[in-house]
Amino acid sequence: MLARRPFFITFLAPAVLTAVILAAAIFEVLQYSVREFIPGSLNVGGFTLANFAALNKPIYWWVLADTFFISLLTAIFSLLASYPVAYALVRAKKDWVRSALVSLSITPLFTGEIVRTFSWMLTLGTDGFINSMLRKLGVIDMPIQLMYTRFGVVVALVQFSMPVMIILLATAIAHVDRDCEKAAANLGASPSAVFWRITLPLTVPGILSGIVVVFAWTMSAFSTPQLIGGGKILMISNLAYLQGFSVLNLPFAATLSLVALVCALGSLALMKGVTSRIERRLAVN
Amino acid sequence: MKKLAFALGALAVMASATVASAQEKLVISTWGGNWKEGVAIVGKEFTKRTGVEVEYITGGTLDRLAKAKVARDNPESDLVNTTAHVGYLYYSDGLMEKLDWSKIPNAAKLYPMAKRSDYTVADYVYVYTPAFRKDLMPKDFKITSWEDLWSPAVAGKLGLPDFDPSHVIIAATKLAGVKPEEWDKVKPKLLELKKSIKAFYQSDATSQNLMRTGETPVQVLLNINGYHLEKLGMDVEIDVPKEGAVAGTDVWGINANSKKKALAEQFLNIALEPAMLAQLCNFHKCSPMTSEAKLDPEIAKLPGIFTSQEAIEKGAIVLDDKTYATLLPQWKAWFTENMMH
Numbered sequence: 001m002l003a004r005r006p007f008f009i010t011f012l013a014p015a016v017l018t019a020v021i022l023a024a025a026i027f028e029v030l031q032y033s034v035r036e037f038i039p040g041s042l043n044v045g046g047f048t049l050a051n052f053a054a055l056n057k058p059i060y061w062w063v064l065a066d067t068f069f070i071s072l073l074t075a076i077f078s079l080l081a082s083y084p085v086a087y088a089l090v091r092a093k094k095d096w097v098r099s100a101l102v103s104l105s106i107t108p109l110f111t112g113e114i115v116r117t118f119s120w121m122l123t124l125g126t127d128g129f130i131n132s133m134l135r136k137l138g139v140i141d142m143p144i145q146l147m148y149t150r151f152g153v154v155v156a157l158v159q160f161s162m163p164v165m166i167i168l169l170a171t172a173i174a175h176v177d178r179d180c181e182k183a184a185a186n187l188g189a190s191p192s193a194v195f196w197r198i199t200l201p202l203t204v205p206g207i208l209s210g211i212v213v214v215f216a217w218t219m220s221a222f223s224t225p226q227l228i229g230g231g232k233i234l235m236i237s238n239l240a241y242l243q244g245f246s247v248l249n250l251p252f253a254a255t256l257s258l259v260a261l262v263c264a265l266g267s268l269a270l271m272k273g274v275t276s277r278i279e280r281r282l283a284v285n
Numbered sequence: 286m287k288k289l290a291f292a293l294g295a296l297a298v299m300a301s302a303t304v305a306s307a308q309e310k311l312v313i314s315t316w317g318g319n320w321k322e323g324v325a326i327v328g329k330e331f332t333k334r335t336g337v338e339v340e341y342i343t344g345g346t347l348d349r350l351a352k353a354k355v356a357r358d359n360p361e362s363d364l365v366n367t368t369a370h371v372g373y374l375y376y377s378d379g380l381m382e383k384l385d386w387s388k389i390p391n392a393a394k395l396y397p398m399a400k401r402s403d404y405t406v407a408d409y410v411y412v413y414t415p416a417f418r419k420d421l422m423p424k425d426f427k428i429t430s431w432e433d434l435w436s437p438a439v440a441g442k443l444g445l446p447d448f449d450p451s452h453v454i455i456a457a458t459k460l461a462g463v464k465p466e467e468w469d470k471v472k473p474k475l476l477e478l479k480k481s482i483k484a485f486y487q488s489d490a491t492s493q494n495l496m497r498t499g500e501t502p503v504q505v506l507l508n509i510n511g512y513h514l515e516k517l518g519m520d521v522e523i524d525v526p527k528e529g530a531v532a533g534t535d536v537w538g539i540n541a542n543s544k545k546k547a548l549a550e551q552f553l554n555i556a557l558e559p560a561m562l563a564q565l566c567n568f569h570k571c572s573p574m575t576s577e578a579k580l581d582p583e584i585a586k587l588p589g590i591f592t593s594q595e596a597i598e599k600g601a602i603v604l605d606d607k608t609y610a611t612l613l614p615q616w617k618a619w620f621t622e623n624m625m626h
Contacts (some may be wrong), residue, residue: 040611042378059622125498146499148484170511230495231447231485231625239621245347246448247617248374 026261032254044251051255060239064263067235070150070225071218071267074157075211078165081158082210086169109163117227120156121147124228148230156224161214168213172206173199182186204282208275212268218262236260303358310340311548313340313538314353314362317343318489321612323569324366327556334555337548345488346371353380353540360540363549369401370609373534376404377610381538396594399574401606405536406553408562410572411600412530412589413452416511416523421502428524429457435474439481444492444501449483450620451613452531453478454507455602459528465604465612472619479624496521507533508589510568525588525600532601534574572576572597622623 016275036045089101108116123129124146131143146152176199184194222237231239236256244253311331315324321341328339342362344352350371353360357380365375375381381404386392392399392406399407415428426438434443434453445453457471457478460465483501486492489510495501498512508530511523537556539549555561559577566573568579572591584590591597 037614039614040372040374040377040607042350057622059626062626121494121498127498139515226487227491229485230500231487232483234626242447242617242621242625245345245351247614247621248347248350249614249618252618 002165017237029254029257029261032251033258035251037249037251042248047168051252054252060259063234063236063239064259066150066233066264067219068267069261070154070233070235071155071215071221073150073154074161074218075215077158078161078214079169079210080205082162082169083207086166086173089170090168090173097265105166106163108159113160113223114227116160117156117224120152120159120224120228124127124152147228148232150233152228153225153233156228157218157221160221160224161217164217165210167216168210170204172203172209175206176202194244201250205279208271208278212271212275216264216268219260219267233280236263247279310338310530311545311552312340312342312362313364313366313552314342314344314349315366316346319509319569320366323565326564326568327552327561328559329532331552335551337549339552350374350380354378358542360542362540363543363545363607363612364552365538365540366535367538369405369407369534369536370604370606370613372405372538373606373610376402377540380541381405382541382543382546384539384553385550388547389554389557391554391559394466394559394577395557395574396576396597398594398597399534401534401536405538405606406557407534407536407555407574409566409569409574410532410534410591410597410601411569412525412532413446413505414508414523414525414530414589416496416504416506416508416514416521418496418502419520419522420498421499426505428522429527431460431526431528433526434481434505435478439503439531441481441483442503443478443481444484444486444495444504444506445482446492446505447487447625449613450616450624451604451609454616454620455531455604456526456528468612468616472623476623482584482624485507485625508587509569509571511589512587523588529600529602530589532597532603550604 003237032044034047034049036048036050038045063255085101085105089098090104092098092101121128125131126143126145126147128146130146134140135143146155180202181194185196189197218235221235222241225233225235226238226241227236231238232254234242237260240253240256240260243249243256247253313324313328315321321343325339325350326416328341332338342349346368348367349367353362353365353375360380365372367375372381377564383403384392384406386400389406395406401407415431415434417426417428422442423438423575427433431453433439434456454463454468454471454475457474458468461471461474463470481503484495486495486501486504489507492504492506492510493514496504496506496510497517497519508523510523514521515523537553539546539553543549556565557574559575559579559593562573562575563580565571566578569582570587570590572589573580576593580592581588585592589600591600597603
C-alpha cells in the first residue's frame with residue numbers, strides 16, 4: 001500500500017509523531033513511578049518499588065473505588081437524561097424544535113469546563129439557586145448540603161457529559177429503520193411497545209458506546225470534582241494532582257497516574273467485553 | 286513561489302523583531318491577579334528609571350517551579366517572585382543565582398529576617414490566620430486562640446487551603462507546646478479537627494468565594510484576602526490568635542543562567558526601596574520588611590500587620606524555609622491521606 005501510494009507516509013506522519021510523543025510521555029511517567037521521592041527536593045532518587053507499596057493504604061483504594069463509582073453513576077444518569085433529548089432531537093417534526101434542541105444540547109460543549117463548574121457552584125451552593133428556591137417555596141427551613149457531596153459532583157459531571165451522550169444517542173436513533181417501527185405498529189403494537197421492543201433495542205449499540213465514552217471520560221475528570229467536591233470528594237486525578245503539585249512528590253503522582261491509566265484501560269476492556277456480548281445476543285435475537 | 290518566499294521572509298523578519306524586543310525586556314515570573322498588579326507597581330517604576338520594559342509570566346506557585354526546572358539552562362524569566370519555602374526548593378535545586386548584596390544596597394535597610402538565604406530576599410510578610418463571617422456565626426462567637434477552631438460552634442463550617450495544611454499543623458504543635466518537627470505528637474488532635482472542616486479551597490479566589498457564599502463562614506485564610514473581603518463590604522472578622530498567626534513571606538530570587546542579571550539586580554534594588562515597599566504594602570495590605578516603609582495609619586493598625594521585626598516575632602509564628610520545605614511534603618501527604626477524604 002505504502003509503495004503504491006507514497007503520500008500515505010505524509011498523511012501518517014502526524015499520527016506517528018503524536019503516538020511517539022504520547023509513548024515517550026507514558027514512558028516518562030512509568031520511569032518516575034519507580035523513582036525515590038526526596039522530600040524538600042525537586043530531584044528524584046534511585047529506583048524503588050516503594051511508591052507501589054505506598055498504594056496499599058485504605059485511602060487510595062477508597063479513592064479508586066469512588067472514581068469508578070462516580071464514573072459509572074455519571075454514565076448511567078447521563079444516559080437517562082440524554083435519551084429523551086436525543087429522541088426528541090431526531091424525531092421532532094418541526095425544524096425549529098430540532099434547531100432549538102441542537103443549540104441547547106450542543107452549546108455547553110463550547111463553554112469551558114471551569115465556566116460550567118462555576119455555574120454549578122452557584123446553583124448548588126448554600127445560597128445557590130436550588131436552596132434559595134426551595135426556601136422561598138417553604139419546602140426547607142435550612143439549606144441542604146449539595147456542594148462537597150458525591151451527589152453534587154455527579155450532577156455537574158452528568159451535565160458536562162450530556163452533549164457527547166446526546167450526539168452518540170442521536171446518531172444511533174437516526175439509524176433506526178422506521179419501517180420496523182411502522183411494521184410493529186401495523187401489527188397492533190402500542191407506541192410504548194414500539195419504543196420498548198423495537199426502537200430501544202435497535203439503539204443499544206449507541207447506548208453502549210455512550211456509556212463507554214462517558215465512563216472513560218469521567219475517569220479522568222479533574223476540575224469538576226476539584227471545585228464541586230471541595231477537597232472532600234477526591235477522584236484519582238485530584239489525588240495525583242495533590243501529590244504532584246502540592247506535595248511535590250512527583251514519583252508517587254506518577255504511580256497514581258499509572259494506576260489510573262491501568263484502571264481506565266482495564267474498565268474499558270471489561271466494558272468492551274460486556275458490550276460485545278450484549279451486541280452479539282441482540283444480533284442473534 | 287515568489288509569494289511564498291516573500292511570506293516566509295516577512296515571517297522571519299517578524300520573528301527576529303520579536304526576539305529583538307524580547308532581549309530588551311526583563312521577564313518576571315509571578316502569580317496572576319492582585320499579585321501581578323503589585324509587582325507591576327515596581328515594574329512601572331523600573332521602566333520609568335531604566336527605559337527597560339518588564340514582561341510578566343504568571344502561574345501557580347508550583348507549576349512555575351516545575352517550568353523553571355524544565356527550562357533550567359535557558360530560563361523563561363529573569364526574576365522569580367515566590368513563597369519563601371518554595372524559594373528554598375528553587376535554590377537547593379540550582380535554579381537561582383547567589384545574590385550579590387553589594388548590587389542591592391537597599392537590602393541593608395531590611396530586617397535581618399528578610400535575607401532568607403544567599404539566594405532569596407523577602408519584601409513583605411503576611412499571615413495565615415482564622416477569620417469568620419460575623420453575620421453567619423453566633424453573636425458571642427470569638428476566636429482568641431487556634432483552639433477555638435476545634436470548638437463545637439465551628440463544626441462543619443471551617444474552610445482550609447488544600448495546597449498547604451501547614452498553618453493548622455503548626456498551630457496544633459504550638460497549642461501542644463511541641464516543635465513543628467515533632468508534629469507526629471499532634472496527629473490525634475488534628476484528626477479531631479475533621480469534624481470542623483467543611484471544605485478545602487484551592488486558591489485565593491476560591492477562598493474568597495467560599496467566604497462570600499457563606500459555604501465556609503470560618504476559614505484559615507491569608508489576611509490579605511480577609512481585608513479584600515472586608516473592602517467588598519463583607520462582615521468579616523480577622524483574628525490573630527494569642528499563640529500568633531502563621532507568618533508567610535514572599536521572596537525574590539534571580540533565575541540561574543539569566544542573561545540579564547544586572548537588570549534583575551537593579552529591579553530588586555528598586556523593589557526593596559522603603560518607599561516602594563510602602564506603596565506595595567499599602568496596595569496589598571501586608572507588612573513591609575523594613576520599618577522605614579511608612580504604611581497608611583489605617584492599614585498599620587489592621588490585625589496581622591506588623592511594623593517591626595520584634596512585632597513580627599511576637600505576633601507571628603515564623604518557621605525557617607528549609608524546615609518548612611522539608612516538612613511540608615510530609616504534612617501534605619498525611620493531610621491528604623487522613624483529613625481530606
